[in-house]
Amino acid sequence: xxxxxxxxxxxxxxxxxxxxxxxxxxxxxxxxxxxxxxxxxxxxxxxxxxxxxxxxxxxxxxxxxxxxxxxxxxxxxxxxxxxxxxxxxxxxxxxxxxxxxxxxxxxxxxxxxxxxxxxxxxxxxxxxxxxxxxxxxxxxxxxxxxxxxxxxxxxxxxxxxxxxxxxxxxxxxxxxxxxxxxxxxxxxxxxxxxxxxxxxxxxxxxxxxxxxxxxxxxxxxxxxxxxxxxxxxxxxxxxxxxxxxxxxxxxxxxxxxxxxxxxxxxxxxxxxxxxxxxxxxxxxxxxxxxxxxxxxxxxxxxxxxxxxxxxxxxxxxxxxxxxxxxxxxxxxxxxxxxxxxxxxxxxxxxxxxxxxxxxxxx
Amino acid sequence: xxxxxxxxxxxxxxxxxxxxxxxxxxxxxxxxxxxxxxxxxxxxxxxxxxxxxxxxxxxxxxxxxxxxxxxxxxxxxxxxxxxxxxxxxxxxxxxxxxxxxxxxxxxxxxxxxxxxxxxxxxxxxxxxxxxxxxxxxxxxxxxxxxxxxxxxxxxxxxxxxxxxxxxxxxxxxxxxxxxxxxxxxxxxxxxxxxxxxxxxxxxxxxxxxxxxxxxxxxxxxxxxxxxxxxxxxxxxxxxxxxxxxxxxxxxxxxxxxxxxxxxxxxxxxxxxxxxxxxxxxxxxxxxxxxxxxxxxxxxxxxxxxxxxxxxxxxxxxxxxxxxxxxxxxxxxxxxxxxxxxxxxxxxxxxxxxxxxxxxxxx
Numbered sequence: 100x101x102x103x104x105x106x107x108x109x110x111x112x113x114x115x116x117x118x119x120x121x122x123x124x125x126x127x128x129x130x131x132x133x134x135x136x137x138x139x140x141x142x143x144x145x146x147x148x149x150x151x152x153x154x155x156x157x158x159x160x161x162x163x164x165x166x167x168x169x170x171x172x173x174x175x176x177x178x179x180x181x182x183x184x185x186x187x188x189x190x191x192x193x194x195x196x197x198x199x200x201x202x203x204x205x206x207x208x209x210x211x212x213x214x215x216x217x218x219x220x221x222x223x224x225x226x227x228x229x230x231x232x233x234x235x236x237x238x239x240x241x242x243x244x245x246x247x248x249x250x251x252x253x254x255x256x257x258x259x260x261x262x263x264x265x266x267x268x269x270x271x272x273x274x275x276x277x278x279x280x281x282x283x284x285x286x287x288x289x290x291x292x293x294x295x296x297x298x299x300x301x302x303x304x305x306x307x308x309x310x311x312x313x314x315x316x317x318x319x320x321x322x323x324x325x326x327x328x329x330x331x332x333x334x335x336x337x338x339x340x341x342x343x344x345x346x347x348x349x350x351x352x353x354x355x356x357x358x359x360x361x362x363x364x365x366x367x368x369x370x371x372x373x374x375x376x377x378x379x380x381x382x383x384x385x386x387x388x389x390x391x392x393x394x395x396x397x398x399x400x401x402x403x404x405x406x407x408x409x410x411x412x413x414x415x416x417x418x419x420x421x422x423x424x425x426x427x428x429x430x431x432x433x434x435x436x437x438x439x440x441x442x443x444x445x446x447x448x449x450x451x452x453x454x455x456x457x458x459x460x461x
Numbered sequence: 462x463x464x465x466x467x468x469x470x471x472x473x474x475x476x477x478x479x480x481x482x483x484x485x486x487x488x489x490x491x492x493x494x495x496x497x498x499x500x501x502x503x504x505x506x507x508x509x510x511x512x513x514x515x516x517x518x519x520x521x522x523x524x525x526x527x528x529x530x531x532x533x534x535x536x537x538x539x540x541x542x543x544x545x546x547x548x549x550x551x552x553x554x555x556x557x558x559x560x561x562x563x564x565x566x567x568x569x570x571x572x573x574x575x576x577x578x579x580x581x582x583x584x585x586x587x588x589x590x591x592x593x594x595x596x597x598x599x600x601x602x603x604x605x606x607x608x609x610x611x612x613x614x615x616x617x618x619x620x621x622x623x624x625x626x627x628x629x630x631x632x633x634x635x636x637x638x639x640x641x642x643x644x645x646x647x648x649x650x651x652x653x654x655x656x657x658x659x660x661x662x663x664x665x666x667x668x669x670x671x672x673x674x675x676x677x678x679x680x681x682x683x684x685x686x687x688x689x690x691x692x693x694x695x696x697x698x699x700x701x702x703x704x705x706x707x708x709x710x711x712x713x714x715x716x717x718x719x720x721x722x723x724x725x726x727x728x729x730x731x732x733x734x735x736x737x738x739x740x741x742x743x744x745x746x747x748x749x750x751x752x753x754x755x756x757x758x759x760x761x762x763x764x765x766x767x768x769x770x771x772x773x774x775x776x777x778x779x780x781x782x783x784x785x786x787x788x789x790x791x792x793x794x795x796x797x798x799x800x801x802x803x804x805x806x807x808x809x810x811x812x813x814x815x816x817x818x819x820x821x822x823x
Contacts, residue, residue: 179537179606186608189780214576217603217614218694241579244541246548252579253615332580418551 101317105236105324107256107331114236114260114324116317118309121199121224121263122151127159130222130258135194136161139181139208141168144200144226147269152199152224161197162188166204171357173203173243175251181211192216195258201227201274202234202361206249209240213255223257226266228278229362232285232319235260237327237340247418248348254332262320264312276398277362279304280343282315283393284369285322288339291436293318298389301396339438342430343368349415353407366399375452376432379444386435402457409453463679467598467686469618469693476598476622476686478679480671483561483586483625484513489521492584492620497556498523501543501570503530506562506588509631514561514586523559524550528566533719535565535605537613543573554578557620563589563636564596564723568611571602575617585619588628590640591724594647594681597622599689599702609780610710616694624682626674638760639724641666642705644677645755646731647684650701653798655680660751663758701800704792705730711777715769728761737814738794741806748797764819771815 241252286294603614648656
């Protein structure tokens with residue numbers, strides 16, 4: 100088992116990465132403050148992993164709430180159902196919420212913890228690759244609004260993240276691939292060596308080779324936690340974590356939540372961000388080609404959905420949280436392993452990127 | 462015009478106290494970051510004060526949203542309506558919410574600012590005595606849940622508080638009196654001289670004498686901001702600000718939101734807290750009598766509603782946020798001007814306080 104630390108002063112917390120670790124009581128003992136524990140999960144994950152978790156927490160007699168899976172349920176209605184349960188249980192400010200599941204469970208449980216009685220603690224047990232390498236680390240919590248994804252939320256750090264690689268064994272192929280999008284992202288924005296390692300090891304990763312998986316998850320969590328420790332509230336550096344996300348969120352909104360997986364939309368978004376970076380002369384077309392090849396090698400798309408025209412995409416991108424005074428700010432690549440945020444580019448270049456022809460080699 | 466400062470490091474902000482100041486553009490200029498401004502108010506207050514505010518903000522072209530007044534509308538549904546408007550307006554993270562109204566408008570607008578895109582800035586313009594001396598200062602924001610008041614919320618500090626005493630001129634007598642409950646509280650918990658000043662000046666205050674009003678609002682804000690600066694997130698000292706509130710919230714919940722005003726419920730709660738402090742030998746019955754006399758002189762009640770029996774009260778108190786592991790923590794008086802929080806008292810003493818006979822002299 101590996102242990103990383105997210106350094107945030109009195110809000111610091113450990114990320115445990117390993118196989119079969121969610122059943123280890125020791126990972127919880129130092130965090131829990133009372134017998135008031137609510138585990139939030141979804142039916143699919145609960146059927147597989149709730150028993151070992153409840154076993155580990157047996158002496159604390161945890162309560163359980165299952166919520167429906169899918170982005171379309173990550174909304175204020177589901178949030179309210181969690182808060183209602185907490186109140187029915189008479190849980191006080193010393194209670195602990197445990198999120199057992201993917202990004203939907205983690206984001207909404209974290210947000211419930213952020214606003215219940217103005218803030219209680221929570222533990223993340225991410226069970227998808229995407230959640231393990233991205234959403235469970237960094238304290239971003241949120242629910243969706245019909246007019247925009249993750250538009251309602253808070254920064255609220257977990258007390259611990261337990262990334263159990265055993266949970267990835269049952270993850271459907273498509274969801275696993277979606278998680279790889281964020282893994283590739285970390286190489287692109289901050290770790291050229293990791294990108295090259297991914298180019299060499301993508302086949303092993305997709306075969307879920309334990310050693311490759313441990314390396315990929317731990318390295319991704321390390322990059323993310325370094326960036327978060329420098330800029331917890333996303334006033335600067337942290338924005339680079341959104342590489343591909345402004346495009347991606349627009350794709351998710353435009354196609355309706357749940358049609359495209361987040362990681363699939365981000366994969367296309369990274370390809371588009373690379374394309375725009377290339378048009379602006381920041382990176383060369385050879386690197387663009389490598390990026391697209393790695394994305395495709397991960398089993399992910401690089402082209403916009405055919406029914407989403409460029410004008411609609413641009414419109415959807417304008418509502419993104421990274422917009423400042425109406426200008427669309429984007430994360431662009433400076434070189435392999437370095438990115439920055441800017442709204443300073445010719446609008447025509449973005450239009451050209453959005454209108455580019457589908458990749459014939461895909 | 463007086464200016465106090467709430468000292469919270471990079472979240473510090475000024476409280477401006479004065480007559481006719483909400484129309485002063487200078488108070489806004491240094492705070493606003495973009496032309497994206499949404500003023501949230503209610504129809505009653507908007508009819509009186511929206512025009513001068515919009516005039517002061519004219520060059521920023523503010524948007525307006527009116528919400529229904531009353532605690533029963535301080536809920537997730539109204540919150541969502543504010544968030545929907547912000548998204549329809551395409552407001553980004555640089556936008557500013559302005560709360561023009563009493564505690565309901567302030568609490569819900571502040572919470573909307575706390576969660577919109579994970580946090581945007583807001584300005585409080587409290588128009589009731591209660592909001593000026595209490596809810597607008599300190600960053601507590603919240604909405605109600607059917608199972609408990611203020612159970613969903615966040616700590617989110619405003620960028621400025623503008624307490625315009627002119628707005629109190631139109632405040633109904635009953636609401637003005639309700640605000641005096643919190644004013645009395647500041648004397649009780651931290652400022653014996655102020656308590657004595659209130660004993661000598663209650664008649665002037667109730668006549669809304671400008672000089673007396675300025676002194677009472679400024680002194681109240683100073684006590685509150687001192688306490689908040691020491692303990693922003695209510696992990697210790699700040700809890701003393703809840704004197705009478707655990708009793709009070711139970712009264713509000715038990716009678717249904719909106720039947721009793723918050724300040725009226727707190728007034729009874731302070732009288733009960735004093736009674737319990739007396740039973741425990743912490744203060745003498747003479748001081749108890751002075752407290753009840755001052756509360757009544759402010760036009761406020763000291764007795765529980767007749768249809769709320771002690772067992773039900775106790776049950777309702779257990780859901781309070783100050784509960785820890787099921788024990789009801791209460792703010793008790795040590796002497797005039799000093800209070801502390803404890804759950805260490807014989808349950809029988811609390812039972813006796815809840816069952817005490819109505820004050821025959823009331």
